[in-house]
Structures are given as structure tokens and as C-alpha cells.
Amino acid sequence: MLKKLLSISAGLLLTVSVFAAQQWTDNAPHTYIVKKGDTLWSISAKFLIKPWHWPEIWQLNNKVRNPHLIYPGDELVLSDGSVSHGEGSIGPHIRETSLDLAVKPIPLSAIKQLLKNxxxxxxxxxxxxxxxxxxxxxxxxxxxxxxxxxxxxxxxxxxxxxxxxxxxxxxxxxxxxxxxxxxxxxxxxxxxxxxxxxxxxxxxxxxxxxxxxxxxxxxxxxxxxxxxxxxxxxxxxxxxxxxxxxxxxxxxxxLDAKPYDDQFVPHPPASAPDNMRVVAFTDALAVVGPSQVIAMTRGSEDGVDNGTTYAIYTEGEVVQDRTDYPEGKSRAFFNPHDSKVKLPPEFVGHVMVFRTFKRVSYGLIMDSVRPVQIGDFMHDPDSTP
Structure with a gap:
């Protein structure tokens, strides 16, 4: 019996403009041939500035019979977001390849060894x-x-x-x-x-x-x-x-017979919960990085669901303006509020939720430019805090 076809609920996806979705990286080639072992996240992470928007890219391709499924050997034309199916064929056609071979967003097998029970x-x-x-x-x-x-x-x-x-x-x-x-x-x-x-x-x-x-x-x-x-x-x-x-x-x-979903569909949040923060690590004491698990302070009652992708930020530090308020001078002493400057939050990386409970959720760090720390906060990946 064929495995159940991947379906993506429109309710999980934000409505974004074509321009917003198609922000290609500088190294994006004109075409890309799908390889065995690829996932839609891994492909999008190479060529899209915002890889969690991969569903919109495939939804734009109305010439493809099922834009939610791609296969090894498929040619992805990245210049205009269109997709062709091998040998340059771009029209609707009957697929001879088994649906079991379809490239799924992120199959459980690709990340199971990274998850903590x-x-x-x-x-x-x-x-x-x-x-x-x-x-x-x-x-x-x-x-x-x-x-x-x-x-x-x-x-x-x-x-x-x-x-x-x-x-x-x-x-x-x-x-x-x-x-x-x-x-x-x-x-x-x-x-x-x-x-x-x-x-x-x-x-x-x-x-x-x-x-x-x-x-x-x-x-x-x-x-x-x-x-x-x-x-x-x-x-x-x-x-x-x-x-x-x-x-x-x-x-x-x-015994939980099915603790994890069979596959994960990365998508931006409908709205980022207020003050959602990193509260714990599952296998580290101080900091973590890509492919490690974090616990976050919001869950299903806050609208968090599996596959939701957030940007992680760390709070900006408070520093002394030593140019206009030199330390030890009377101006700094009598103007303590004005002499302090809070720096803006700094981007850390992206996390995808893979297991959700009522008030707590677990996420896998997909990428990061600096270590993730306790207290870092989640934000909508399509905007800056």
C-alpha cells in the first residue's frame, strides 16, 4: 500500500508576496537537479534566504501536477521559481516514479538521531x-x-x-x-x-x-x-x-507508540507568542548550536505546532556611552539613564519545533551564527524585533 501522500494545510502557511518568497541567495544557480537524500529544507537552505518559505515556491508552479512533491532527478529552475520534471518537460504528465520516492519536507529519518526522548x-x-x-x-x-x-x-x-x-x-x-x-x-x-x-x-x-x-x-x-x-x-x-x-x-x-510525526513541514508562525524563550537544553549546560535540542517556554495553548520555524535572538547588552558620558565624570553621575545605551537584539539562528506540549515545546536548531543561550527569545523569522 502506498504511503499517505504529503498534504500541506494552507492554514499553516502565512500569505506572503511572491517577491518576499523568492529571495534567492547570491550563489543560487539557474537550475538544480534533485538528488537522493535531499529534503526541501536542505535545498531551500542552499538557495533561499528564507528557507522556511519553500512551500510558496512550489505553490507558484502551477504547471507541476503536484507542487508539494518533488523527486530525485527533477530539475528545479530557480531563476523564476518554476519547476520542470526531467528532460525539460514542464507540462502536466503522468509520473512513472513511485510516490514512495518523493522528497518530503523533512522526514523523521533525517533528524531522528538528533532528537532526545x-x-x-x-x-x-x-x-x-x-x-x-x-x-x-x-x-x-x-x-x-x-x-x-x-x-x-x-x-x-x-x-x-x-x-x-x-x-x-x-x-x-x-x-x-x-x-x-x-x-x-x-x-x-x-x-x-x-x-x-x-x-x-x-x-x-x-x-x-x-x-x-x-x-x-x-x-x-x-x-x-x-x-x-x-x-x-x-x-x-x-x-x-x-x-x-x-x-x-x-x-x-x-508507551507512546508514535512520539514524533513521520515528517515535519517547516513553516513560519501565524504569530510569535509573547516572550517565548529558551528555557533549557537537553544535552548541554551552557550553550548549544546546530542539530541540538532546546526547550522553549510556550506550547500548544499558545498556538505553537510541530514544524513552526522561529528566528532566535539574544537580547542586546546595555553599554556605557563613554564619549558623551565619560566614566567618573559628573555628567555620567547625574545622568545615569542617558549614559546607558541598550543595544538592539542580535540574530542567533533558526529553530524548528518538533514536539509540542501544552505549555512547553521542544525544537531542533536548524542553523546558527552564534551559540544559543538560556534566555534567548523567539521571533517571527520574517521580521526583526
């Missing part, structure tokens, strides 16, 4: 999750092929589940000034902590003079799978796969 779950997911209470032969650690004993698991023999370990929790604070958006934070948690220390405790300490601190969810790392071999309390389960050693206290959650 992290997700955000709600409070009840951890509060009620079964957990590993022991490992066979009283071992301290377990690996694939060994039995673990799970307490609180209601399942049947043969059922499969995911092994997860809490890595942190997200919360946001009331804004410092009225009308500003809430700031989101990530608090790292040691996965070895007991359940009680992991749980977000509702109490007076969650309140500030400006309002309530809001819990957003736990970040957990899915690192393995188990299959139930014996029911009861505790149940026995065989570790069928694990990225690293299983230990007492690891949690068991339902």
Missing part, C-alpha cells in the same frame, strides 16, 4: 506512576534482558511500557509588572530523589505578593521499555531495551 507530563502522571522497586538477584542496576519488579502496575502479561526518569520540572512566575507575560523556569531534579521530593507541593510557598506560582509539568526522559511477564504487586517485567542502566525508583509510564 524527553517529554513533559502532568502532575498526576508522576504522582500515580508505577515504579521500579527492585531488580533481579538484588542488583543495584539492571540492563536489557533482565527482570525488574514494579510496584503499583495494573497490567496484563505481555503489555509493554516505557521506562522514564524525571529530569526537571517547569513552572512560571507572575510578571514583575502588570501587563507583562509570565516568566517560565526549569528546575532540575535529581532522578534519584524519592517521589515525595519530586512532587510539586501545593502550599503557601507557591504564592508571591504578585500572584500564584504555576506548575507546568515534569520533564521526563524515556530511556527504555519493559514487557510484563508476571502480574501482581509487585509485577515482574523484562527490560526489552534501555539506553542506560535501570535503577530503583525509575518510573513506568504508558
Amino acid at each position: 524527553t517529554k513533559v507530563v502532568d502532575e498526576d502522571a508522576i504522582r500515580n506512576a508505577p515504579h521500579v522497586v527492585a531488580i533481579e538477584e538484588n542488583r543495584l542496576r539492571g540492563t536489557s534482558g533482565q527482570l525488574v519488579y514494579v510496584r503499583g502496575l495494573d497490567a496484563n502479561v505481555g503489555d509493554q511500557f516505557a521506562l522514564v526518569r524525571p529530569m526537571g520540572r517547569y513552572y512560571d512566575m507572575p510578571p514583575k509588572k502588570a501587563g507583562e507575560v509570565r516568566e517560565t523556569y526549569r528546575q532540575s531534579r535529581d532522578g534519584r530523589d524519592g517521589r515525595q521530593s519530586l512532587l510539586w507541593r501545593h502550599g503557601p510557598h507557591e504564592w508571591t505578593f504578585k500572584g500564584r506560582v504555576r506548575f507546568l509539568g515534569y520533564e521526563v526522559l524515556e530511556f527504555g521499555t519493559v514487557q510484563v511477564t508476571r502480574t501482581g504487586d509487585p509485577s515482574s517485567a523484562l527490560v526489552t531495551y534501555s539506553d542506560f542502566e535501570v535503577r530503583e525508583g525509575d518510573f513506568i509510564l504508558p
